[in-house]
Amino acid sequence: MSPPAWIGDLPTLGPGLGYRRALRRDILANADAVGFLEITIEHFIQPSFEQRRELAALRRRFPIVPHGLSLSLGSVEPADDVLLDAIGAVVELVRPPWWSEHVAMTRAGRLDIGHLAPLPFTRQAVDVLCENIRRVKQRLSVPLILENITYTHRFAGAEQSEAEFLRAVVEQADCGLLLDLMNVHANARNHGYDPVTFLDQLPLERVVEVHVVGGHEAGGRVIDSHSSPTPAAVWDLVRYVARRAPIRGLIVEWDADFPPFDSILAELATARRHLGGASCDSPSSRTS
Amino acid sequence: MRLAELQNLVVALYLSSDERAAWARDPDAVACAYGVDADGMAALGGVPLADLEFYARSLLAKRRKEAAALLPLAAAAAGDAFGRRFHRYAATCVPAGPKLHVADLLAFARSVAHDPASMASQTLDVLRYEVMPWELNFQLEEETVMLRASGARLRVVRARRAGGVRWRIVRFGSRVPALVRALSMRPPRRPPAHERIASVGVFLNLPPLARPIEWYVPYWLRRRGQP
Numbered sequence: 001m002s003p004p005a006w007i008g009d010l011p012t013l014g015p016g017l018g019y020r021r022a023l024r025r026d027i028l029a030n031a032d033a034v035g036f037l038e039i040t041i042e043h044f045i046q047p048s049f050e051q052r053r054e055l056a057a058l059r060r061r062f063p064i065v066p067h068g069l070s071l072s073l074g075s076v077e078p079a080d081d082v083l084l085d086a087i088g089a090v091v092e093l094v095r096p097p098w099w100s101e102h103v104a105m106t107r108a109g110r111l112d113i114g115h116l117a118p119l120p121f122t123r124q125a126v127d128v129l130c131e132n133i134r135r136v137k138q139r140l141s142v143p144l145i146l147e148n149i150t151y152t153h154r155f156a157g158a159e160q161s162e163a164e165f166l167r168a169v170v171e172q173a174d175c176g177l178l179l180d181l182m183n184v185h186a187n188a189r190n191h192g193y194d195p196v197t198f199l200d201q202l203p204l205e206r207v208v209e210v211h212v213v214g215g216h217e218a219g220g221r222v223i224d225s226h227s228s229p230t231p232a233a234v235w236d237l238v239r240y241v242a243r244r245a246p247i248r249g250l251i252v253e254w255d256a257d258f259p260p261f262d263s264i265l266a267e268l269a270t271a272r273r274h275l276g277g278a279s280c281d282s283p284s285s286r287t288s
Numbered sequence: 289m290r291l292a293e294l295q296n297l298v299v300a301l302y303l304s305s306d307e308r309a310a311w312a313r314d315p316d317a318v319a320c321a322y323g324v325d326a327d328g329m330a331a332l333g334g335v336p337l338a339d340l341e342f343y344a345r346s347l348l349a350k351r352r353k354e355a356a357a358l359l360p361l362a363a364a365a366a367g368d369a370f371g372r373r374f375h376r377y378a379a380t381c382v383p384a385g386p387k388l389h390v391a392d393l394l395a396f397a398r399s400v401a402h403d404p405a406s407m408a409s410q411t412l413d414v415l416r417y418e419v420m421p422w423e424l425n426f427q428l429e430e431e432t433v434m435l436r437a438s439g440a441r442l443r444v445v446r447a448r449r450a451g452g453v454r455w456r457i458v459r460f461g462s463r464v465p466a467l468v469r470a471l472s473m474r475p476p477r478r479p480p481a482h483e484r485i486a487s488v489g490v491f492l493n494l495p496p497l498a499r500p501i502e503w504y505v506p507y508w509l510r511r512r513g514q515p
Contacts, residue, residue: 042386046449049496070386076292108295112384113302115347120331124291152343156334
């Protein structure tokens with residue numbers, strides 16, 4: 001199936017890194033190996049003078065894709081306009097080709113979970129997500145892509161599978177998919193299903209970006225701690241998706257327990273191989 | 289399904305051990321307190337309590353790791369005591385908003401300041417030092433939320449960026465530069481005896497400078513009646 005025209009128009013950025021200040025020096029020293037950077041929007045909300053300078057310096061060297069955590073698109077209670085405006089300001093500051101959020105909930109009733117929590121896979125939850133996305137799109141015209149999350153528990157009485165739920169949301173809201181393949185791997189291992197069957201049920205023509213990185217095992221569960229090399233099983237899923245979807249960007253999302261930077265560069269090189277040597281747009285078009 | 293009500297209950301269960309205990313004792317009463325209907329009960333009833341506990345523990349662990357990452361010297365100096373003290377604070381206080389990690393570390397540091405006996409004096413000193421850039425750049429706002437099933441109260445804290453010139457005067461038990469050097473070593477050490485004199489730190493935040501300006505002045509506390 002063909003992707004929507006707006007996805008077809010997106011640039012190809014290749015493999016990139018989740019931006020973490022601890023890696024800044026190494027990232028800048030190895031800029032040629034990094035196709036783009038993904039920033040966490042909440043780190044730059046109400047930016048200080050120093051943060052504005054930091055973003056401007058990064059923007060001169062790399063395309064930047066903002067990644068949000070706090071919109072809680074799955075909450076019945078929508079994000080307030082102040083938060084939406086603050087997020088919009090960060091997105092507009094970096095002029096990205098797309099930005100991303102999650103199919104998840106992070107708060108309800110004035111309480112903030114501080115992490116991404118699952119939703120019931122119901123028609124009602126799809127409608128709530130789509131209404132919140134509609135509000136966001138009224139504020140921000142930059143294309144939005146949505147990430148699948150990992151979850152330790154699922155609600156009973158689901159009306160659809162997770163894959164059907166994700167498909168319904170991205171098609172009804174006309175968004176792209178940010179496919180976190182470590183999350184797919186973790187959920188498949190933890191909840192006992194085949195990740196390839198899961199992927200086959202998704203609208204892969206809407207995949208814009210992919211996330212990879214490794215985690216660890218604890219209490220018999222796979223935890224997506226973003227703290228170790230990408231497992232071979234996840235690279236297998238990258239190859240599987242790359243043969244079926246024109247992935248525009250892949251982010252190595254290493255957040256903690258940073259190894260020597262050569263190890264992270266090796267992840268980027270592996271990503272480049274698995275994406276089939278998909279070339280980035282020319283350096284002159286990397287910043288617009 | 290009353291989805292909003294279900295979400296309110298689910299979030300309270302994630303964040304409060306008191307609400308989880310109430311849920312374990314009498315889920316029907318808890319669902320009624322939150323206005324959750326039969327469909328919501330059925331959805332949540334299928335989640336084992338052990339899974340909710342696992343998720344709640346992972347949330348606390350994440351908060352502790354974030355706080356330790358933002359207060360590395362204090363976390364290293366305190367060792368396991370950092371985690372124990374953080375968990376005690378985190379049981380009744382939750383951060384909110386887009387700057388929730390900043391809110392968490394500010395509220396944690398203030399909870400330790402109100403209970404100084406809970407940490408060794410040098411750890412306390414370096415905690416006061418490490419939190420200073422955040423103290424000078426953010427304001428902490430607080431509200432109390434009463435949980436509907438257990439009646440327990442949760443403090444909810446939010447951090448907002450503060451503008452303008454701000455300053456603080458803080459008393460330390462050691463000369464801070466020497467303390468920071470000693471605690472930065474692996475393993476962390478005590479500063480030499482001659483550096484363990486009380487000092488007063490003056491911190492001045494002058495935007496757009498990235499870090500506050502710091503001055504330290506040693507002082508000698510005279511006991512009443514002595515020349």
